[in-house]
Amino acid sequence: MFFASDNSGPVPSQVLEAIARANEGHTSGYGSDALSLQVADRIRDLFEAPEAAVYLVPTGTAANSLALATLCPPYGTVFCSPVAHIHEDECNAPEFYSGGAKLTLVKGGDRMTPEALRAAIEGEGNRGVHGPKRGPVSITQLTEKGNYYTLEELRALTAVAREYGLPVHLDGARFANAAVKLGATPAEMSWKSGVDICVFGGTKNGLMGVEAVVIFDPARAEEFEYRRKRGAHLFSKHRYLAAQMDAYLEGDLWKELAEKANARCDQLMQGLKGLGLTVHNDTHANMIFFEMPRAAHRKVLEAGAVYYPSGDLEGDDAELLTGRLVCDWSLQPSDVSAFLDLLRDAA
Amino acid sequence: MFFASDNSGPVPSQVLEAIARANEGHTSGYGSDALSLQVADRIRDLFEAPEAAVYLVPTGTAANSLALATLCPPYGTVFCSPVAHIHEDECNAPEFYSGGAKLTLVKGGDRMTPEALRAAIEGEGNRGVHGPKRGPVSITQLTEKGNYYTLEELRALTAVAREYGLPVHLDGARFANAAVKLGATPAEMSWKSGVDICVFGGTKNGLMGVEAVVIFDPARAEEFEYRRKRGAHLFSKHRYLAAQMDAYLEGDLWKELAEKANARCDQLMQGLKGLGLTVHNDTHANMIFFEMPRAAHRKVLEAGAVYYPSGDLEGDDAELLTGRLVCDWSLQPSDVSAFLDLLRDAA
Amino acid sequence: MFFASDNSGPVPSQVLEAIARANEGHTSGYGSDALSLQVADRIRDLFEAPEAAVYLVPTGTAANSLALATLCPPYGTVFCSPVAHIHEDECNAPEFYSGGAKLTLVKGGDRMTPEALRAAIEGEGNRGVHGPKRGPVSITQLTEKGNYYTLEELRALTAVAREYGLPVHLDGARFANAAVKLGATPAEMSWKSGVDICVFGGTKNGLMGVEAVVIFDPARAEEFEYRRKRGAHLFSKHRYLAAQMDAYLEGDLWKELAEKANARCDQLMQGLKGLGLTVHNDTHANMIFFEMPRAAHRKVLEAGAVYYPSGDLEGDDAELLTGRLVCDWSLQPSDVSAFLDLLRDAA
Amino acid sequence: MFFASDNSGPVPSQVLEAIARANEGHTSGYGSDALSLQVADRIRDLFEAPEAAVYLVPTGTAANSLALATLCPPYGTVFCSPVAHIHEDECNAPEFYSGGAKLTLVKGGDRMTPEALRAAIEGEGNRGVHGPKRGPVSITQLTEKGNYYTLEELRALTAVAREYGLPVHLDGARFANAAVKLGATPAEMSWKSGVDICVFGGTKNGLMGVEAVVIFDPARAEEFEYRRKRGAHLFSKHRYLAAQMDAYLEGDLWKELAEKANARCDQLMQGLKGLGLTVHNDTHANMIFFEMPRAAHRKVLEAGAVYYPSGDLEGDDAELLTGRLVCDWSLQPSDVSAFLDLLRDAA
Known part of the structure; x- marks a missing residue:
């Protein structure tokens, strides 16, 4: 993840x-x-x-x-x-x-x-x-x-x-x-x-x-x-x-690798939207920015997901922070699913 | 070579x-x-x-x-x-x-x-x-x-x-x-x-x-x-x-590789001196400079050896040119012997 | 001027x-x-x-x-x-x-x-x-x-x-x-x-x-x-x-020169305000920025005053342009008065 | 001088x-x-x-x-x-x-x-x-x-x-x-x-x-x-x-000034040669380099002439040092004469 x-x-x-x-x-x-x-x-x-x-x-x-x-x-x-x-x-x-x-x-x-x-x-x-x-x-x-x-x-x-x-x-x-x-x-x-x-x-x-x-x-x-x-x-x-x-x-190969990364990102996008989360960039390829309350970010990151939120994890729990998610070619569909599961639990 | x-x-x-x-x-x-x-x-x-x-x-x-x-x-x-x-x-x-x-x-x-x-x-x-x-x-x-x-x-x-x-x-x-x-x-x-x-x-x-x-x-x-x-x-x-x-x-490994390169260079040095050729740097490690007439350089290079002579191959046959020989770790003793054989033929 | x-x-x-x-x-x-x-x-x-x-x-x-x-x-x-x-x-x-x-x-x-x-x-x-x-x-x-x-x-x-x-x-x-x-x-x-x-x-x-x-x-x-x-x-x-x-x-002398320049600028400020013109910088010393319709700027500049307006002189006559006025030590009170007279005529 | x-x-x-x-x-x-x-x-x-x-x-x-x-x-x-x-x-x-x-x-x-x-x-x-x-x-x-x-x-x-x-x-x-x-x-x-x-x-x-x-x-x-x-x-x-x-x-004026400087330098040159001193640059214009024993340089400089010798004033008295002499437009013939007099005394 x-x-x-x-x-x-x-x-x-x-x-x-x-x-x-x-x-x-x-x-x-x-x-x-x-x-x-x-x-x-x-x-x-x-x-x-x-x-x-x-x-x-x-x-x-x-x-x-x-x-x-x-x-x-x-x-x-x-x-x-x-x-x-x-x-x-x-x-x-x-x-x-x-x-x-x-x-x-x-x-x-x-x-x-x-x-x-x-x-x-x-x-x-x-x-x-x-x-x-x-x-x-x-x-x-x-x-x-x-x-x-x-x-x-x-x-x-x-x-x-x-x-x-x-x-x-x-x-x-x-x-x-x-x-x-x-x-x-x-x-x-x-x-x-x-x-x-x-x-x-x-x-x-x-x-x-x-x-x-x-x-x-x-x-x-x-x-x-x-x-x-x-x-x-x-x-x-x-x-x-x-x-x-x-x-x-x-x-x-360059196309194949990019297709893989982009596909993972599409999977992410669908999942995030399915969870009702706001995503910033509809015109995405392999990177998206989404919003979630600080407390949820903290939970997900503590559970082992790795990504950059837009602010400190300490602070007002309800404040919305933006998370940046970048997919590389090597991610598996199961990595994304596992991450989405974490999000579901946290949100 | x-x-x-x-x-x-x-x-x-x-x-x-x-x-x-x-x-x-x-x-x-x-x-x-x-x-x-x-x-x-x-x-x-x-x-x-x-x-x-x-x-x-x-x-x-x-x-x-x-x-x-x-x-x-x-x-x-x-x-x-x-x-x-x-x-x-x-x-x-x-x-x-x-x-x-x-x-x-x-x-x-x-x-x-x-x-x-x-x-x-x-x-x-x-x-x-x-x-x-x-x-x-x-x-x-x-x-x-x-x-x-x-x-x-x-x-x-x-x-x-x-x-x-x-x-x-x-x-x-x-x-x-x-x-x-x-x-x-x-x-x-x-x-x-x-x-x-x-x-x-x-x-x-x-x-x-x-x-x-x-x-x-x-x-x-x-x-x-x-x-x-x-x-x-x-x-x-x-x-x-x-x-x-x-x-x-x-x-x-760094020492082992350097030892190999230096050993090939020692082998070269002995061979060159055995052939009566002048070598510039006695305080060498893996690189030496030696002198030989242009015609000999030409012969050796045409025979497939690869190194840099100090001047053009066209010109006075008898003029002494300096050749630079650098040994890397991957050279084999047989590479050096083969090269010395070429030199012997050319000189 | x-x-x-x-x-x-x-x-x-x-x-x-x-x-x-x-x-x-x-x-x-x-x-x-x-x-x-x-x-x-x-x-x-x-x-x-x-x-x-x-x-x-x-x-x-x-x-x-x-x-x-x-x-x-x-x-x-x-x-x-x-x-x-x-x-x-x-x-x-x-x-x-x-x-x-x-x-x-x-x-x-x-x-x-x-x-x-x-x-x-x-x-x-x-x-x-x-x-x-x-x-x-x-x-x-x-x-x-x-x-x-x-x-x-x-x-x-x-x-x-x-x-x-x-x-x-x-x-x-x-x-x-x-x-x-x-x-x-x-x-x-x-x-x-x-x-x-x-x-x-x-x-x-x-x-x-x-x-x-x-x-x-x-x-x-x-x-x-x-x-x-x-x-x-x-x-x-x-x-x-x-x-x-x-x-x-x-x-x-440095103070004396600055006092002269600042005094001319104060004189300008009073004059501009007297004419009802907007001046941007109350916390001024020897430079002020004032607003006036384009047509008035054109008139004043054509009459011989020299300063930089914030835009082209061609265009909508009524549009307000900002003029920059900088006073150096050598200006005389009469220079400022003459300039203010021009403004009065133009405005 | x-x-x-x-x-x-x-x-x-x-x-x-x-x-x-x-x-x-x-x-x-x-x-x-x-x-x-x-x-x-x-x-x-x-x-x-x-x-x-x-x-x-x-x-x-x-x-x-x-x-x-x-x-x-x-x-x-x-x-x-x-x-x-x-x-x-x-x-x-x-x-x-x-x-x-x-x-x-x-x-x-x-x-x-x-x-x-x-x-x-x-x-x-x-x-x-x-x-x-x-x-x-x-x-x-x-x-x-x-x-x-x-x-x-x-x-x-x-x-x-x-x-x-x-x-x-x-x-x-x-x-x-x-x-x-x-x-x-x-x-x-x-x-x-x-x-x-x-x-x-x-x-x-x-x-x-x-x-x-x-x-x-x-x-x-x-x-x-x-x-x-x-x-x-x-x-x-x-x-x-x-x-x-x-x-x-x-x-x-640029020519006139250069002519003056060059003329002083010619005067110097003649004087130095008249004293039997070696001058380095015959193809000179307004700057010359001449040789003289250290002791003589010391004497001349102490007497008020200003120029750069090529070495320390302390050292072997007899050693020849080079002096650099540059003439600017404002030097007078009498400045040069006075300097040459000093040299004569010192040499």
Whole structure:
């Protein structure tokens, strides 16, 4: 009954097997080995982007920060949601990698609206050199509150960016969960929707630690490569990153894993609604937020469920706290049922 | 016959097994899981440093750059050899992580002498704020030219640093090879010799990508943690780094691997000398540099050996080129014999 | 009728005379000349802070950014108002000088409240290394909206900072105007109210370009000096900065200039109120914001008055726009009367 | 008898007068005033570069660092002499402004040779992303050892840079002294010789603190403007920088001042040679280095002359120390004679 995060479960056996297979003999390093080159090709195929530059890095923070640094000058600003991972959870990594750029928070919640984005863009960049130069728009798909953007919504945002000549970064730490939910192809959810650099996340969806950065304009590739090395994210034994990603791509494992996680989440959703509990995000994939009185949270957590409530467990018993439930691929239907049973008892 | 680098061979089976063992169920992330905590304890034990802060990062560049950033203000300078990895091979990563510090190159070759170090320190920091402030001394053990420092030599260098109140960083990408060669304990080769932050390398000695940073003064720990996260080097699924390091420590696997690599190198050395070839570094561990005419290099490389000669293969046949030979743990005695046979034929 | 900014008027003759006096013979450079040393002493006297370190820099942005960089690590965050000059008008200079720190905007307007500050501090620094480390609190006195904090209000803010162990920076670009208004001494408005580093502004109050940074804890002095030089703000011919500041201190010229500017602003305020116009900031010193229909603004500006209205001059005639009026020391009572006459005609 | 530096003398009366003239009424700020715009035009005329972007900054370090940051990515390296001011005397400012670039020292002395420059360029940029990317070549005219490059020598250097596609920065802190010495026009000594960004120094040649940065490719202008503001070097009361530069240009005052300084230096040279003393730099303009026994230096310095000897005054009396003598525009022939008299007595 572990719903605390999708970075907490094991990796599927295919990943370990791919690593074992890659662990043969000597190869050249730093991404010049055959497997690494082949994996880049497979990602270009998957994204229907034969010209794209593709790089593997070990963490989502690295993927996002390096992508943003490539798109934003140090005297620029990145437009993002106030709850964006790049703002809330990366300890100034985007500021660090960009050399001191700013993040301009687009008013509203986790899902930016075109109107709010436009207002934020208008609010910056009109003070000449006194304010920062307008930089990239960063969109998170799934958002940090578990919501997806539809393709139409994505395109509406990137259209605003395009209007101002601003490039678009997609934080796709949960790209797979969103794509599966939307029934969209990777191409549809990236360049066909106006994305310039897409992070194709693997870690939250079953890899040990690999994210692919897909840069659709190859003119930006050289800069990214230097920045990756300078950021200490170019692995000498690159084949072990490549092997994970290779397994992820093989037979569309990435979709299969996301489908499993999403299915558990659907099961959760039905159960929660069946219990009459309020759930915040109907446009969910593998993460939901629900409300329950503090006392009930306490009971459930003490019974062994693991997830994050929005406040302290000590306090007014009746106060409603929000619980965040994230499903990873490895959860079983029985895990969800057992959790729902606990909720039923507690509520 | 792969002698190009010690980052090119496979990892031992124990590492894969440890990863498979760690791949069970759900755990908490970002290094707060039991295995990660336990591994830090084991490293503290190994280094006889119960107060030390210990952190795992995936690359040597990350380990060095984060350590130096913790020791050097952005307006400071790091003292190192002109061929130091931090200067030659990390694409400005130390400059990046420190926020713009300088590297002052100590005159001479790969092994700094106390006299040259003192001269370099004297040459900096005497211009008030016009020059950089004197920062840490960075020592590489094994050096990039394959030489070790004896404990006495290490202590002589750190004594100079101490005299000027400067902290000491040890780049131990090949720490194990040096320790085994010297018959020194990790404590002897680090804090007992005056080192403040030691990088205990795992990647070149058989791991997929893990280095431990051992900070002997725990007052520096918090800063390091923030810098690691900000540098995007804090893995969410930290257990997969920990598992590798756990295998490395178990039964002193790190020593066993280094002994194997060093033994192959000794075998090479004897063979090369038997062939009458000049070898540069008698104080070697797992890497040697030898001289041979261009034509011979060409023949050997065309026959399938893999290593880096110091120049182009086209040119004056008789000109002596230097070849770099690096042994990793996975090489077999027969690999070395086969290589020596090729050399015999070519020379 | 120039009310656009207090950086637009001339400097008083005393400043030119002091520069001419300083322009004799040869002196040592970089702030080691007798005049520079003497000026630092005078500022220590003025602030009743015999231990303070005092540095002159040419711009307010330099003063603020260097001060903040001294107080905030690159992985930290600065707490400030959403309209703070450091956030809105310095093109990422604080981010640049700090090496990538963040600015956390305290909810509300130009004047932070202790409650909002506390909420902002609570909102940061509780995510371990995932968020930035809590850094300094930056207070602007006068605020960018022309309001002063009373000494009690200042102390209430710094008390919150102190409670969390956070240092306090005072952006005193209009320090003199506020001090004169409050009848407070420099010591009362800085260290006696809990300020750690105070910018004692000169430029907006009649100098060509000099700000003094007063650091009450001399342990921070060395770092500041290195950072100033590294930021290219250490003048070789430092005597010309010192001469300006010397004139500013002589006979409390700084107070006299601020009194003049404030008096013009009082005259404006009375006039505006007499005309029945709404003024935003009763707690003003030398800057006020007033409301008037667009058509009236257009008329007044076309008649030769210079100031910034809050919107385009084209549009609905009746819509109320806010005008910003800033008084510098050189304005004459007749300038204000003439302006008020224009307003009367237009309104 | 002040020969310690050319930043130690007074400014000519024309500069004070221009400032006084500019000190009338209200103007717009941040370089948008009429005088500032006019001065930029005059510099474009002087450099015969109607398209050039021209910016004023207060210090040479600011001029150099901003120019280099515009030319060098953070993952690049700048090629310069080992005694370049940007390396020796700016406390990591180029590293700071560039966001962590490296400086690659071209082997040799103060005057780079094309061969040494080529070797340095060849030595970098051939390790892919492991080393820094090749960045700009930075040339100092006059060098820090008081030598000029002839136009032919300049062109030979910039030809090497051009061959590798690298841009060229000219540190012209003593541009005027060199130009006068060579009888070269500003255009000849900059873009006509292959320079991309030229610093036209004013401070060492009689201004209080103004340098013009002349960027011949206007496509780089916007970036420079943002960087200048972000570096806190955009003066609000910009007219006081412009006024100084205006006086400097009026009637070619810049040439007149440089001629005076150079003439004093010629007088010194003749005198030193007449005394049989060794002088290092025959290709001098306003700075020379000469040798004399320690005892003689001591005597001369004790008698009131001011300059920097190359070592401590305590020590072996007979040891030859090098003295640096710098002439500023304000020295009189009688100052030089008096100094030479002292030398005669001492030697």
